[in-house]
Amino acid sequence: MSYIQGETGDWEIVIGLEVHAQVISNAKLFSGAATAFGAEPNSQVSFVDAAFPGMLPVINEHCIEQAVRTGLGLKAQINLHSVFDRKNYFYADLPQGYQISQFQQPIVGKGEIVLDLPDGSSRTVGVTRLHLEQDAGKSLHDQHPAKTYIDLNRSGVALMEIVSEPDMRTAEEAGAYVRKLRSILRYLGTCDGNMEEGSMRCDVNVSVRKPGAPFGTRCEIKNVNSIRFVMQAIEYEARRQIEIIEEGGKIDQETRLWDTTKFVTRSMRSKEEAHDYRYFPDPDLLPLELDPEWVEAIKSTLPELPDDKKARFIGEYKLSPYDANVLVSEKARADFFETVAKGRDPKLAANWVTGELFGYLNKAGKEIEESPVSAENLGGLIDLIADNTISGRIAKEVFEAMFETGEKAADIVEKKGLRQVTDTGAIEASIDSVLAANADKVAEFRSGKDKLFGFFVGQVMKATQGKANPALVNEILTAKLKG
Amino acid sequence: MTGLTHLTMAAALDGLAKKDFTAVELTEAHVKAVETIRPLNAFITETPEQALAMAKASDARRAKGEAGPMEGLPIAVKDLFCTKGVPTTAASHILDGFKPEYESTVTSNLWRDGAVMLGKVNLDEFAMGSANITSYHGNVVSPWSPGEVGNWSRQLVPGGSSGGSAAAVAARAALGATGTDTGGSIRQPAAFTGIVGIKPTYGRCSRWGVVAFASSLDQAGPMTRTVEDAAIMLRSMCGFDPKDSTSVDMAVPDFRAALTGDIRGLKVGIPKEYRVEGMPAEIAAIWDQGIAWLKEAGAEPVEISLPHTKYALATYYIVAPAEASSNLARYDGLRYGLRVEGASLKDMYENTRGAGFGKEVRRRILIGTYVLSAGYYDAYYNKARQVRTRIKWDFDEAFKQCDVILTPTAPSTAFAIGEKMDDPIQMYLNDVFTVPASLAGLPGMSVPAGVGSDGLPLGLQLLGRPFDEETVLRVGQVIEKAAAVTATPPFMA
Amino acid sequence: MSLDKATVAKIAHLARIKVPDDELDHLAGELSQILTFVEQLGEVNTQDVPPMTSVAAQTLRRRKDEVTDGGYRDAVLSNGPETAEGFYVVPKVVE
Ligand SMILES: [Mg+2]
Numbered sequence A: 001m002s003y004i005q006g007e008t009g010d011w012e013i014v015i016g017l018e019v020h021a022q023v024i025s026n027a028k029l030f031s032g033a034a035t036a037f038g039a040e041p042n043s044q045v046s047f048v049d050a051a052f053p054g055m056l057p058v059i060n061e062h063c064i065e066q067a068v069r070t071g072l073g074l075k076a077q078i079n080l081h082s083v084f085d086r087k088n089y090f091y092a093d094l095p096q097g098y099q100i101s102q103f104q105q106p107i108v109g110k111g112e113i114v115l116d117l118p119d120g121s122s123r124t125v126g127v128t129r130l131h132l133e134q135d136a137g138k139s140l141h142d143q144h145p146a147k148t149y150i151d152l153n154r155s156g157v158a159l160m161e162i163v164s165e166p167d168m169r170t171a172e173e174a175g176a177y178v179r180k181l182r183s184i185l186r187y188l189g190t191c192d193g194n195m196e197e198g199s200m201r202c203d204v205n206v207s208v209r210k211p212g213a214p215f216g217t218r219c220e221i222k223n224v225n226s227i228r229f230v231m232q233a234i235e236y237e238a239r240r241q242i243e244i245i246e247e248g249g250k251i252d253q254e255t256r257l258w259d260t261t262k263f264v265t266r267s268m269r270s271k272e273e274a275h276d277y278r279y280f281p282d283p284d285l286l287p288l289e290l291d292p293e294w295v296e297a298i299k300s301t302l303p304e305l306p307d308d309k310k311a312r313f314i315g316e317y318k319l320s321p322y323d324a325n326v327l328v329s330e331k332a333r334a335d336f337f338e339t340v341a342k343g344r345d346p347k348l349a350a351n352w353v354t355g356e357l358f359g360y361l362n363k364a365g366k367e368i369e370e371s372p373v374s375a376e377n378l379g380g381l382i383d384l385i386a387d388n389t390i391s392g393r394i395a396k397e398v399f400e401a402m403f404e405t406g407e408k409a410a411d412i413v414e415k416k417g418l419r420q421v422t423d424t425g426a427i428e429a430s431i432d433s434v435l436a437a438n439a440d441k442v443a444e445f446r447s448g449k450d451k452l453f454g455f456f457v458g459q460v461m462k463a464t465q466g467k468a469n470p471a472l473v474n475e476i477l478t479a480k481l482k483g
Numbered sequence B: 001m002t003g004l005t006h007l008t009m010a011a012a013l014d015g016l017a018k019k020d021f022t023a024v025e026l027t028e029a030h031v032k033a034v035e036t037i038r039p040l041n042a043f044i045t046e047t048p049e050q051a052l053a054m055a056k057a058s059d060a061r062r063a064k065g066e067a068g069p070m071e072g073l074p075i076a077v078k079d080l081f082c083t084k085g086v087p088t089t090a091a092s093h094i095l096d097g098f099k100p101e102y103e104s105t106v107t108s109n110l111w112r113d114g115a116v117m118l119g120k121v122n123l124d125e126f127a128m129g130s131a132n133i134t135s136y137h138g139n140v141v142s143p144w145s146p147g148e149v150g151n152w153s154r155q156l157v158p159g160g161s162s163g164g165s166a167a168a169v170a171a172r173a174a175l176g177a178t179g180t181d182t183g184g185s186i187r188q189p190a191a192f193t194g195i196v197g198i199k200p201t202y203g204r205c206s207r208w209g210v211v212a213f214a215s216s217l218d219q220a221g222p223m224t225r226t227v228e229d230a231a232i233m234l235r236s237m238c239g240f241d242p243k244d245s246t247s248v249d250m251a252v253p254d255f256r257a258a259l260t261g262d263i264r265g266l267k268v269g270i271p272k273e274y275r276v277e278g279m280p281a282e283i284a285a286i287w288d289q290g291i292a293w294l295k296e297a298g299a300e301p302v303e304i305s306l307p308h309t310k311y312a313l314a315t316y317y318i319v320a321p322a323e324a325s326s327n328l329a330r331y332d333g334l335r336y337g338l339r340v341e342g343a344s345l346k347d348m349y350e351n352t353r354g355a356g357f358g359k360e361v362r363r364r365i366l367i368g369t370y371v372l373s374a375g376y377y378d379a380y381y382n383k384a385r386q387v388r389t390r391i392k393w394d395f396d397e398a399f400k401q402c403d404v405i406l407t408p409t410a411p412s413t414a415f416a417i418g419e420k421m422d423d424p425i426q427m428y429l430n431d432v433f434t435v436p437a438s439l440a441g442l443p444g445m446s447v448p449a450g451v452g453s454d455g456l457p458l459g460l461q462l463l464g465r466p467f468d469e470e471t472v473l474r475v476g477q478v479i480e481k482a483a484a485v486t487a488t489p490p491f492m493a
Numbered sequence C: 001m002s003l004d005k006a007t008v009a010k011i012a013h014l015a016r017i018k019v020p021d022d023e024l025d026h027l028a029g030e031l032s033q034i035l036t037f038v039e040q041l042g043e044v045n046t047q048d049v050p051p052m053t054s055v056a057a058q059t060l061r062r063r064k065d066e067v068t069d070g071g072y073r074d075a076v077l078s079n080g081p082e083t084a085e086g087f088y089v090v091p092k093v094v095e
């Protein structure tokens, strides 16, 4: 456990997360309008989404399937009977005056998420529930000095609200939770996890307590839209609460905002007043009944998820937990690795993928999907090392060229003449001239200064521009020096 | 040709088929009739040009041999149905200026079958009322009101909420009208104005494009002058609609074909709990008369029990306002209708909704808000939903013993404006006989059965099993024929 | 149940309906009367009775995930009391 040091001793942070994840679907949850990101304002709005008189919701079957798929991926209880409720409140971007959500009977019940912590350890966080609900529209406050502009393109888009238990104790754990959840959702193809575009938003519940004491009063920080902000907001909010309590104050349960310019949380004025959402079952909809066979059919199509993949990578490829984690965090990375590793030394493959490739991608700000070096080509490079066409050192040079040009390793090696010299005669000649030019050093070596061996190797490599096969150089050099 | 406005739909279809007159002639007569009955304030929006254009198109279709089941029949539309390009008000100030860009499924079905729209008729604001006195566009006067036109000696209510529909049909300004029924809003005004009104089983008519009052209860239905016409019009209005999740995917029967007149051996349930304390003698008498007619026709009356009848109104006055409070949240001055500006968004909401909703709507929204609010949900709303289940169970039991249920439609004949008006509970009691079937989602119809001592119409109500509108209609027609009511409103177009 | 003026004001606020102060008393009276009337439901035994959600004896029907609607911004905005640049416009909302 890691505690925060306060004036009066140690404090423990208690964190729970509510993540809103936008369901990947063509059409909205209850209307046939499109869901694509970035469209012209109000161009993807039906009369249902704008809550015109007499409009009625009809549910999108794919969104139900996505919720079930996600529930299965979280090893959660799938509720075969669930109910849609209305959550009533007035807001400019909530056209109906209520959000259709699920309150008492959500589609998915208890599940879990295993966090992979930076030190290689794991920790399980409980998932309380997952429910389906409608997104609201968007209020734009800075288009006009005295007005707010409303765009309803998002209104009615399907969201999964995934609620965790208050099981996390540090900002790092919260960060790991969001990362892991995002990874699972992406594996499942149920949410793209794009936090900048708002496809994933976090409401963070934070409270503090003395270790072992009952839960303190919590504050909810709404709509935090990056993992970094989630962690920063928790750190700030915990310290704020500790300070208040240590100064003899008490925490008001309230909704707060993370101010991304001042790096502070602040009270949300618009949500100030106490809410009474008056939930009740939506009479425009009927209870949702799922066929257990249908759920089983979805289960049978689930991909291998990060935890299972990680275990397999450790078992099958003998990777370290750390490397396995890095590789499985995104399905595209794991797939890339497996393509490279196929029929090759898996450790070598892992080293090249997590080392050179990720390093270059990172520097270039590119995703693995955009890598100029394909998995096949990286495999080709490794093959050239394995069959002694090039040395490991030359391979790094070749990789750099591959990353720049996207060309195949063999082509670059040919073009640049980097093929390793394995011609014994040529190496011998090279060694002879090095030994001749350094007769004094040869004498020193022979009188017992073994360490000079490395010097001779270096000179030979220099003379061959690094292309001489190191093993052959060793072998011939040893023979010649002895003689 | 004023005689044209006194035809039944069935007769008008015959006349059109035989080329006795054209749809344009029939429509012209009705357009004039609509003007004539203006003193009743039945119409909020008249659409004569549209009517004539539709009639012309109808004649063209008929000429091509493409006549639909309601080809050329001029009807009125309750102003709760959204009609494309035509103002739709729900009789509320808050929908000022609202012109839908879409057409409700029910009206689309009617136009598909050839019907002609005369205009949009008045109602209680958001269909909340039983007297058509809560409309922002003024109350509707029943054509049964005694005295001089426009200078009535007693201004009678047409019932509500489909009061404009009832008045227009009774006064012969439309061959039929659409109504909607949440707790009796088709049946009670039909009874008050001496016409036929049927609310089909919940799920028969699509609610898509109908301004919502209480979603779990709202159902559209026809209001006509005969049972046969109701059968014709109901068939066109019904049908599965994938846009309404509560719409039922079931074939629509040819309701007219069910009108065989043969009810021999049919068991007619007479619920003892409907003999409420203080029931006026003439209501009890007409009910007994109805039982006798059916018996004569070979049916067998059986006493049944619906023990939770007395709780239906209280249940209704929790469930309906609760749903309404949420359904009406969308009227916020932001996207359509009235906006009353304010310094902040909250002020704008409160000003708009404060000015836009009338007293009765406001009252129901507040009750609905209260019964759903934290700490009261279980005691009120959830309790009401449980009692609703028991009411439904009562009917399930009853229909094991009978095929159809006969009751009075309303506890009195039409009353005058000003009576019963200060006390909301008194007003709510109008729905005492109609509400239980609404809560149970059952088909219910009111049929004219006679007149009271005041010369005003009395109706009898028939309730059927879910999706058994056919039996309801068949038995209804037997009563209609036996009663052979000849009285007509003193004021007709 | 008898509602006081303050409670009515609170509900009215929750429902975003402006009610003039001088109407609150009268309204409180009317609403109390209605609540008293509906409280007779307390007499009904509802133990183990499932609350009714819908009388339609069917389960939720689903539609295909296809784009079949939207794409008519002008029609959506045509009834708007105030619009600009393709948006609905409201008084400034402060967060
Ligand atoms: Mg939440």
Ligand SMILES: [Zn+2]
Binding pocket: A020, A133, A161
């Ligand atoms: Zn949510």
